[in-house]
Amino acid sequence: MENKPIARRLRLLSQLMELHEVNPFKIKSIANAAFKVDKLPFSVAGKTLAELEKVEGIGKSTAAKIHELVETGTMTDLEDLLAATPEGVVEMMGIKGIGPKKVAIIWKELGIENTGELYYACNENRLIEAKGFGLKTQEEIRKAIEFRMASNGKFLYAQVTQEANDLLDEIKTIFVDALVEFAGEYRRLCEIISELVIILGSRDQHLAFDTFSKSSILQNITVNANHINGELANGLLVDIICVEKRYFYEELFMQTGSDEHTKAVLARINDELDQPANEELIYVKAGLEFIKPELREGDTFIAKAENNNLPQLISYNDLKGTLHNHSTWSDGVNTIEEMALYCRDTLKLEYLGMCDHSKSAFYAKGLSIERVLQQQEEIDHLNKKLDGFKIFKGIESDILNDGSLDYPEEILKKFDFIVASVHSNLKMDEEKATARIIKAVENPYTTILGHPTGRLLLSRKGYPINYKKVIDACAANNVVIEINANPFRLDLDWRWHQYALEKGVWLSVNPDAHRNEGFLDMHFGILVARKGGLSKDRCLNALSLPAMTQVFEKKRG
Structure with missing residues (x-):
């Protein structure tokens, strides 16, 4: 084994030790040894353990690790740390601009476990909320990830x-x-x-x-x-x-x-x-x-x-409103009023559905019950002064591990509509993940199933589900399925749109907007909806304001 790969393994060991907050003296010792091995004029692989211990800058403990690596191809300490670290977290440490300390914050405080999730967080402006991160750092990380993605050719x-x-x-x-x-x-x-x-x-x-x-x-x-x-x-x-x-x-x-x-x-x-x-x-x-x-x-x-029976494909101009959006009440950038005025005056829409995160989404300032009531008071106030436009009271309620929603019934019934989404424990097997979602779909307060698989394109596959069972459950319980228009998601996958439509399920092109510019993602949602063969007469947010109001009232009734 050459010196460079040995040095790389030592460097990775020191980074993982820092990530897991091992003794700083030991971290520095391994990091210094990695630097030393890389610069040595002779091969360390040809040295005995006793000879390695005498090399300046290596020391007895590190010499034993190098000897183990040369003899076995691995190091026990390194393997133990790798086993305790998600693969995606290890990958993140290779991104230019972030070291182990920042990766630790990203992983342990924000709950991000791979590069794709990190890229999504950068685009949602979520990284700047973490300690030690600013707008400039977030932008540098985003660009570094884009460069890596480009090298994959997709x-x-x-x-x-x-x-x-x-x-x-x-x-x-x-x-x-x-x-x-x-x-x-x-x-x-x-x-x-x-x-x-x-x-x-x-x-x-x-x-x-x-x-x-x-x-x-x-x-x-x-x-x-x-x-x-x-x-x-x-x-x-x-x-x-x-x-x-x-x-x-x-x-x-x-x-x-x-x-x-x-x-x-x-x-x-x-x-x-x-x-x-x-x-x-x-x-x-x-x-x-x-x-x-x-x-x-x-x-x-x-x-x-x-049979001359092709669908009349939906177009962007068919949309009358936008559902599933996040304001400054949770992890959004704009206030509810700013978003409402943008939708009314710039996009010429008739309504806005607010769906800030629910209480379990602590990483996104999810709304406690008290804050839900405060937000709804603000929406009532805004609806009185917004002429020719309505803000619907919604929530993106986390689907908990057992399939229940994130609030008690007395709070759920206060919303006009509820988008139920999975955000945690994404590693269930297909049977458990499917059962979890179906239970949420069967909840009488669930209006829309949000981003059904949680996928992030080119980054995260998403949790495995039995599509047919989930869609059949939505059909049986009159639950709409979201086409999440965020270009990183585009979930429900267009390959399942026809099956859903044939089962009588309606779809909704939702931007999942976290800022005003995010509403424009509905253009990408429309493109994928067309690809799936969706027409406006089966798209929820192509309904007019009176029709949408009636749909929500009927569901709640």
Whole structure:
């Protein structure tokens, strides 16, 4: 074993010791030894234990640890500390800008156990609440995590929208007479993007190759047949497919849908596509109603298209209000009044549903019973002076380990609506996690099931649940399922929207906003709702204010 990996293991040991608050003298001794081993002009692996003990800066105790590592490939002390530390916490210590002391605060005081949760906390402005953290530190950590995520080659849809649209606009500016459009994952509105595909229909393909090779639009450019490959500054891979104009729509169709979808459509066409003038003609030839790009996953919508029964997909303008939002009463940035005025005057919405955290969410200043009553007094006061707008009294009630909600019945019945969500003990097995959620769904006060799996895209898988059982329970108990519009969540997963709709379950596009800008996440929620085939007549917050009021009153009754 070389000196550098030995030094790295010693350094990790010292960091874990600091994390678990071991004797500071011992921590310093191991840290100094790690530095010393890394700089030695000879290999420590070839030394006997007695020889190691004589090396300046190592000492008897550390020499024994090094000898154990060389002989066995590990150190007992290190393995013991690793066993006592969640894997995600160990990973966090590798992030630039935070050492063991800060990681200890993040883990033990904020309850954050992995990089994904930490990134989410940064975006929710939650990190600055912890001792020793400020806005600048939070921003540096967020950027460091983004850099690491980029190196994995996968991006959230929301992370690349600006760069993707800027690239498309730049290409259109250069090739004025060309046909240019997105294809692939981005055009299908996939929640995770691994490559940006663009179809370029141009009369002069050689000009296109020459232009891209000489410009700074893309980095690391290579040309393979009619594909120009490169990457953006953020590391996102780009594939520009150049074809003659007459083949543009055929190529656009071929490169947009998933393989399964494209094959299913082509199997219905007996002759060649024959240079179609638009994509609609391809579906006409296949005897199908035109299927929008976001629905071109597998063959889910083929039968509906054959019977002219495709859903009229919801749009952002169909939304009349916003539910599940957090104010300064818990972990939000804006006051209730600021959020209400923003929704009414800027977003032109009819209502706002406040859902601050419940009392068990101590990390997010969850509301005690006394504070619930105080907040409701404030909402009553605001509703009297807000003209043509209503604030609904809600709460995001934690689903406790046994499936019960976070307040006694006499408090639960004081809310207009309740979003029930899991925030703790995310490591239950599927059977227990499913039973826990179903019990919460069966509570007569539960109106909406919030972010059903607790997932954080590219970061945390979420707790395992039996989707069918949970959705069936929501159908049986008249509980709405949330499509959490936060681009890190987008939960309920679009792959289960159709099953929920077929069972008669309504969905709600909720931003989970913690500041005014967070309301804009509803745009991403709408995109994933469209991908799942949601229409406005089955979306809760597409209801008008009178209709929404009636729904809440009926549920409470």
